[in-house]
């Protein structure tokens with residue numbers, strides 16, 4: 647009979663591990679910045695959920711949520727957090743990664759012209775270039791900057807971001823190919 651107990655315990659452990667893994671992934675996504683339509687002025691605001699409540703919501707499937715940060719704070723700190731309804735009813739639409747992925751759709755790297763295609767968020771995350779021509783990754787963007795980034799920044803592929811970062815950090819080691827680079831860098 648012991649094999650039956652062993653099998654039941656094994657299945658229980660596998661199911662529990664699968665559930666825990668899904669909770670961790672969902673909690674991590676709920677704790678990332680989100681973009682909402684602010685009900686007060688109907689402009690995009692970037693918000694972050696209270697991490698403890700977000701984790702609880704991920705585990706239970708539903709829990710009361712609260713904001714811990716908003717790009718309109720501290721001026722609007724006393725608001726009723728009406729935007730939470732959007733996150734509760736359509737969390738996927740508010741998740742930054744979904745919005746960013748949609749923003750890259752059909753776009754090409756502003757530096758090399760390569761189409762960005764399907765986004766690889768794990769290894770070759772695309773980056774952005776600001777009005778000062780410096781490239782950055784999404785986690786470099788502050789909550790206050792997020793709502794405007796989509797109109798002020800341009801898409802950059804991972805390869806160009808890495809090359810540009812190196813160029814900014816070690817300009818003494820970079821020699822541009824005068825034949826290849828003349829067109830692209832002058833075009834910016």
Ligand SMILES: [Zn+2]
Nearest residue numbers: 755758803806
């Ligand atoms: Zn590129």
